[in-house]
Amino acid sequence: MSPRKAGRQELTRDSIVYKARELFIEKGYQELSVRSIAKELECSHGAIYYHFKNKAALFYAIVDEGFLALNKRIEEILGEGQEQDKQKQQRLMLAFLEFGLNNQSKYEMMFMQGKKEVGGLSREAANHSYERFAQAMQTHSSSLLKASAVMSAFISLHGFISHYHGIVKGYEEVKTSAEDHVEFIIKGLENETKF
CATH class of the missing domain: 1.10.10.60 (Homeodomain-like)
Structure with missing residues (x-):
């Protein structure tokens, strides 16, 4: 031996x-x-x-850590302060952008993997995270938002992260652009509720 x-x-x-x-x-x-x-x-x-049962289960364990961290951040923001709805929405969206840009490899594994073997596992966790985000956006809206409007806001945030993925080292490099982008999304959501 x-x-x-x-x-x-x-x-x-x-x-x-x-x-x-x-x-x-x-x-x-x-x-x-x-x-x-x-x-x-x-x-x-x-x-x-x-x-671990297989490679997909191992991958999911890694992805799950990322979603736990993201969901924890969402819950922290929801539990902080007595801000008006618009400010709470802004903080939620900026926190999502910050998480994605400060954790690019983790974010890629969480939201950008489309392989058949892990698609169902990672999609389930992503859907749960999205549902929590959507509930928070609805809760902090002055009027009822269409589900399609919330999804469009989420996709727009994801697009922002995808655009800067691998180009910047972190959120601070594009903080002003991120704030402008979130303001643009907020205005779109406000317009959506007027119809």
């Missing part, structure tokens, strides 16, 4: 997720296998399967 490598840590679910996140970002979902993750972790692929 060969001795264990000195200083090597025990293989845990968290250590697998940490390393797999790096590898998914570097190589992409299609190019990465459980065996290649195991090789990087210096363990058997069976050790990974002990914690």
